[in-house]
Amino acid sequence: MFDVMPTLLFAQLADRVPGVFFGLPLLALASLVFAATRHEDPAAIGLATVHWAVWLGGILGVVLAAVLLFGCFA
């Protein structure tokens, strides 16, 4: 169903791009799902999505910073 060549090209690209950038769409998706399961109104869902994105991004950012810090000392 999917051609092999585009997949192989993306595989080469994936090795060059830092992995954290592949997590950003997942962060947005998780924020959207968390918000949408707590609200019904689209405007409320939008606001809650931003709220959750800030929270999740902040928590993951702290974890990433801690891992990088420990990696410097290791």
Next chain:
Amino acid sequence: MEIRGKRPRAGWSFQAARRCRRLRASVVHGPWVVSVGRQDSAPPRFVAISPDDGSTIDLRNPALAAVLSWLVPGLGQLYQRRTTKGGLFMGGLLTALIVGLWLGDGRVVYASWRPGETRLAFLGQAGIGAVAVPAVLQSLRLAGPARQTYFASGWFAPPLNQGQFVSAAYAERVLATEPSLERKAFADRPPFKQCTIDQLSVWHERLGRSFDIGTLYTVLAGMLNLLVVYDAWAGPLRETPDAKSKQAKKQAGEASGEQTTDGAAGGGQPAATQT
């Protein structure tokens, strides 16, 4: 189970008793508010309360909606005529799933419970039935007497181990879909063929990090779909009592602040507090 309303007392008029029966016509049963109906023959309606405006959300058949959402993310919400949420869930989760499958060349979703090669990621991917069911079927058929899979492309099939026996037709199919494999990857063992390579290593070598990224995307899509299934079954998640009391205190504080301001200005209406 909490029953709203009171029992009719002896001596009540017919009108009062009828009003009481209407009050008793809804019960809080688990996560739902079940409307029993004014007549005994009417089927119960499962509804949820919207946390935004307090309106009722008709959940129709919650169990069917949950199964539909498990099969395809958002389909249960569309069945309940909650089109905005259904579209959001379907668009977001299906996109993540399809992107993950594309990144992994269709190889990242498979079910394997062989000792030492248990696919733990499948536990997360099983949150979406549209890929979990084919993966289980493919794995069972490959391990069965047929020694081949249902789908011609080999999608959702577990990787072959070194020494594993497969049918000749499946071996030809694998050679056709894996450009890096040679004929010597399968040894003749009539009526079957024996695999001489570790197919999972071949996948990792060919796809590199995109195999792991595809796995991550599909696992997260499956795990988030569990929240979608709960939303289809029980409606929006309700706030905890602590959150509600904090919100009530905040609104009371704002109202008293407004009342103080209005009083200082020489006029104003009494503030309404939320209970």
